[in-house]
Amino acid sequence: MKLDILALAAHPDDVELACSGTLLRAIANGKKAGIVDFTMGELGTRGTPEIRMAEAKASAEILGVSARENLKFRDGFFKNDEEHQLKLIRMIRKYQPDIILANAISDRHPDHGRASELAKEACFLSGLKMIRTEDNGKEQSAWRPKSVYHYIQSVPIEPDFIVDVSDVWDTRMESIKAFKSQFFDPNSAEQNTYISSPEFLNMIVGRAAHYGHAIGVKYGEGFTVERNIGVGDIFDLI
Numbered sequence: 001m002k003l004d005i006l007a008l009a010a011h012p013d014d015v016e017l018a019c020s021g022t023l024l025r026a027i028a029n030g031k032k033a034g035i036v037d038f039t040m041g042e043l044g045t046r047g048t049p050e051i052r053m054a055e056a057k058a059s060a061e062i063l064g065v066s067a068r069e070n071l072k073f074r075d076g077f078f079k080n081d082e083e084h085q086l087k088l089i090r091m092i093r094k095y096q097p098d099i100i101l102a103n104a105i106s107d108r109h110p111d112h113g114r115a116s117e118l119a120k121e122a123c124f125l126s127g128l129k130m131i132r133t134e135d136n137g138k139e140q141s142a143w144r145p146k147s148v149y150h151y152i153q154s155v156p157i158e159p160d161f162i163v164d165v166s167d168v169w170d171t172r173m174e175s176i177k178a179f180k181s182q183f184f185d186p187n188s189a190e191q192n193t194y195i196s197s198p199e200f201l202n203m204i205v206g207r208a209a210h211y212g213h214a215i216g217v218k219y220g221e222g223f224t225v226e227r228n229i230g231v232g233d234i235f236d237l238i
Contacts, residue, residue, distance in 0.1 A: 003066060004031035006097035006145075008088070010115035011041040011075070012056040013179045017204060018151035019101050020063060021165025021172040021221050027064050028168065034067035035060065036091050038115055039075035046190045047181030059178035062171060067095065076111060080118040088122040090133045093140040100145045104153040105224060108194075112153055120226070123148050149223040152207075159222025161229065162211045166218040169208075176204070 005026050007015045015023070015035050023033045037056065040049040047055075053070065060068040071087055078084055092100070102119035103112040125131055127144025134140060152159060165172060177183065181190075184198045194200065211220030215238070231237060 001066060001095065002032070003034045003095040003097045005033045005099040005101065006092070006095050007033070007035045007101040008103065008115065008119045009035065009037050010078075010103050010109070010111040011039055011044075012037045012052050012070070013041070013059075013176070013182060014103060014112070014153065015101070015151075016059055016063075016172075016176045016179065018104070018153050019221055019223075020059075020175045021168050021208075021219070022101065022151075022163045022223075023063055023065065024168035024171055025163065025165060032066045033063075034065050034095055034097075035063075035069075036088075037068070037070045038073045038078060038088075038118075039111070040070060040072060041075055043075040044182065045193045046188075046196060051181050052179070055179045055181060059175045062175045062178055078111070078114070078118075080114055080121060084118055085122045085125055086131075086133060088118060089126045089131065090135055090140065092122060092126040092145065093133060093143045094135050096143045098146045100148045101223075102148055102150050104155065104157060105150050105226075106155060106157070108154040116150055120148055147225075147227075149225055152222045152224065156207075157222070157224055159211065160225045162215050162220040162222050164212070164215060164217045164219075165208070165221050166212060169219045173205075176201075 009015045026033050041052045042049040103115040105116045106113045123145050129142040208219040211222045212218045
C-alpha cells in the first residue's frame, strides 16, 4: 500500500500530540496517511505496553489512518545504527511515502532527537538501491521520500512553516485523549508524571493557539525543515 504521508514517532502518542491535525487534514483532502511508532513506550510510568498498544489502535481508528505499525525498538535504548536503520528502511520502502513527518530535532526526551536523526538518515539510505531489503520474502525497491519535516514537541522551537488544523481540532484532541492512561485523570490512582498534569495538555492547546494566531487562524501545528522549501507559484503561499 502506497501512502502519501507517513508519520514516524519514538513513542505512541508523539504523533497525536504534535502532528495529528496535519494527518487529519491530509486524509480529509483524499490523501493516504500512516504511522510507524518505534517503541511501545514500555518505560512509561503509567499504564502498560499492552494498554499503550490498545490506545494506539483506538487513536488510529479516530484519525482514520490507513496503517499503523510498531517496530518494537527498546524504549529509551534504541540507537541510530545500521540495525535500526534497516528496519526503518523496510517500512519506508513498504509504504513509499512522498512526505515523512519525524520527531523534533531536539527535545526534552532524548529519544525524540535520536528518533529524528534515525528518521533523517533512514530516509536518505532508503533511496540507495545497493542497500537491499526484503518484505515478506520479496526484494524491495529503493525509495526516497520527497520531503522530511520535523514536528515540534515539548521544547519550544521556532517553526519554519505552520499548518492550519482549526477545522479538525476536535478530532485531533479526541485522538490524544485515546491515550487515557497517560494524561490527566482526576480519578486515576497512578503516579503523576510530566505529561499527566492538566498543565501539560493546556500547553498543547496553548501552543497550537499560538501557532494558529501567527498565521491568522484558530489552531496550527508547527514544523521545521533542514532543506529550503520551494513552490512553483507564489499564490501557493498563504
